[in-house]
Amino acid sequence: MNYDELAKEIMTIKSIEDSDKKVLNSVLKVALGSLVKGTKLEKIDGEYSIVGL
Numbered sequence: 001m002n003y004d005e006l007a008k009e010i011m012t013i014k015s016i017e018d019s020d021k022k023v024l025n026s027v028l029k030v031a032l033g034s035l036v037k038g039t040k041l042e043k044i045d046g047e048y049s050i051v052g053l
Contacts, residue, residue, distance in 0.1 A: 009043075 010028070
């Protein structure tokens with residue numbers, strides 16, 4: 001996932017209900033931290049998976 005795709009996903013999150021945003025924020029923090037550490041986040045069948053490079 002490149003930064004343009006990530007930005008689109010973040011914009012999508014802005015349209016989701018507040019109760020779901022807390023969960024998604026937590027997932028994004030973990031995913032972004034993993035991206036920096038040499039892994040990447042992939043969306044497979046509508047679900048995110050963190051995959052080693």
